Amino acid sequence: MATRSAKSKAVKAAKYKIFDGHNDTLLSIFLPERGKGHTFFERNEVGHIDLPRAREGGFRGGFFAIFTPAYPPHSFMDQMTIKDGGYSVQMEAPLDQAFALKHTLGMMRLLFTLEKQSNGQLKVVRTADELDACLATGSASDGPIAAVAHIEGAEAIDGSLDALYILHAAGLRSLGPVWSRPTIFGYGVPFQYPASPDTGPGLTDAGKRLVKACNELGVLIDLSHINEKGFWDVAELSDAPLVVTHTAAHELCAFTRNITDKQIDAVGASGGIVGVIYGVGNLRRDGNGERTTETPISDIVRHIQYVVDRIGIEHVALGSDFDGTSIPAELGDVAGLPKLTAQLQAAGFDDDALNKLTHANWQRVFRQTWK
Numbered sequence: 001m002a003t004r005s006a007k008s009k010a011v012k013a014a015k016y017k018i019f020d021g022h023n024d025t026l027l028s029i030f031l032p033e034r035g036k037g038h039t040f041f042e043r044n045e046v047g048h049i050d051l052p053r054a055r056e057g058g059f060r061g062g063f064f065a066i067f068t069p070a071y072p073p074h075s076f077m078d079q080m081t082i083k084d085g086g087y088s089v090q091m092e093a094p095l096d097q098a099f100a101l102k103h104t105l106g107m108m109r110l111l112f113t114l115e116k117q118s119n120g121q122l123k124v125v126r127t128a129d130e131l132d133a134c135l136a137t138g139s140a141s142d143g144p145i146a147a148v149a150h151i152e153g154a155e156a157i158d159g160s161l162d163a164l165y166i167l168h169a170a171g172l173r174s175l176g177p178v179w180s181r182p183t184i185f186g187y188g189v190p191f192q193y194p195a196s197p198d199t200g201p202g203l204t205d206a207g208k209r210l211v212k213a214c215n216e217l218g219v220l221i222d223l224s225h226i227n228e229k230g231f232w233d234v235a236e237l238s239d240a241p242l243v244v245t246h247t248a249a250h251e252l253c254a255f256t257r258n259i260t261d262k263q264i265d266a267v268g269a270s271g272g273i274v275g276v277i278y279g280v281g282n283l284r285r286d287g288n289g290e291r292t293t294e295t296p297i298s299d300i301v302r303h304i305q306y307v308v309d310r311i312g313i314e315h316v317a318l319g320s321d322f323d324g325t326s327i328p329a330e331l332g333d334v335a336g337l338p339k340l341t342a343q344l345q346a347a348g349f350d351d352d353a354l355n356k357l358t359h360a361n362w363q364r365v366f367r368q369t370w371k
Contacts, residue, residue: 154210
């Protein structure tokens with residue numbers, strides 16, 4: 001556990017208000033066997049995000065993912081095939097919609113319960129004005145944390161889209177049509193390295209209806225984990241900026257979950273955002289997601305710089321995947337975010353650029369997308 005002096009130093013170092021593109025903290029709290037005692041309001045020795053460490057790191061909000069894992073739980077390592085310096089993991093089977101909806105409702109209830117228990121320290125935001133008000137209040141190390149309710153993989157949504165409209169009324173404001181398995185809407189990419197994200201067919205007819213309904217409601221469409229043909233289908237159909245909340249540059253790491261230069265350029269041309277992930281398997285040139293202690297924060301900076309150089313600072317943000325992946329040991333957890341911003345400063349990002357990267361770009365895209 002950090003000493004009092006170390007904590008004070010971390011809080012003082014949190015200069016920038018971080019709004020983050022993706023975390024799986026709710027799942028770690030919702031499933032005790034996954035979280036191993038992870039809680040939100042106390043400082044933990046497990047996981048990446050809790051309220052005390054968020055304060056230390058300047059974490060002021062993000063996409064709080066609602067994700068339905070397969071049941072019974074299993075290890076990816078059990079399904080991994082290693083060959084010729086790369087690997088592949090067997091694609092997961094589709095989930096039952098009723099099972100996914102029940103799980104989704106439970107996780108949304110958890111988010112609303114945490115909001116109520118927080119006494120104003122956590123707020124589920126539903127409008128751009130609410131998000132702006134949260135981020136305008138307090139400093140990097142205090143003020144309400146703004147939570148966007150996000151579904152990662154739309155298994156809970158039925159073909160008639162009834163559940164989408166009900167969940168939106170409850171507070172859902174962002175949705176990824178797929179995770180790394182098929183849904184009735186489209187196809188996710190498998191875990192595979194080295195490989196292209198062009199791994200299968202595009203959106204189904206139901207997927208095309210989903211895109212139109214999300215545009216109508218003002219639900220942000222997250223293109224993380226969708227295969228390349230599905231990405232281009234959304235790009236053609238959607239009238240909102242294209243957003244990939246947590247990914248990295250395929251040119252620098254040939255992982256299926258990373259996006260190509262052509263995809264990056266399309267996001268920029270649409271006025272959208274690429275959220276750069278901290279997952280070591282997305283960052284390393286060798287794609288090795290287990291070598292956390294050897295992966296420096298500078299690898300995150302390298303991917304951020306690459307995307308900025310292609311499409312400009314206005315279209316790049318942070319998309320950690322905290323509590324959902326292995327991150328560089330040098331970063332550690334959410335309290336380590338000032339280390340990342342310090343390295344970005346050292347790489348030449350000034351205050352204006354860092355304010356865009358850490359929160360202002362997300363604010364702009366939400367205002368353009370949410371109704």
